[in-house]
Amino acid sequence: MFIYRAFVFVVGLILATTGMILFVIYLALLNYGFTFGEFIIYLLKTKSFYLLPIGIFLMIFSLYFSKFWKWLQNFKEDRPHHGRVSKWH
Numbered sequence: 001m002f003i004y005r006a007f008v009f010v011v012g013l014i015l016a017t018t019g020m021i022l023f024v025i026y027l028a029l030l031n032y033g034f035t036f037g038e039f040i041i042y043l044l045k046t047k048s049f050y051l052l053p054i055g056i057f058l059m060i061f062s063l064y065f066s067k068f069w070k071w072l073q074n075f076k077e078d079r080p081h082h083g084r085v086s087k088w089h
Helices: 002-032 036-045 048-064 066-078
Strands: none
Touching: 002 036, 002 048, 002 066
């Protein structure tokens, strides 16, 4: 389960970093005469802004939702294995 949690955390970190970089770039719009209200409306209309909250959610999910990871591990262990069946048996 550590691999899954680490993978979700890394994906969240990449998304949050990308979203934060774009947010800092968008802050330059305030210098070009955008009011704060126009700036917020513009941010909410761009799809790339949502990378930051999604990334933060994934990082929090991978760190603090241990009940889900335990359920996933139990589900994975309880599932019967269907290996290859040889036709010579």
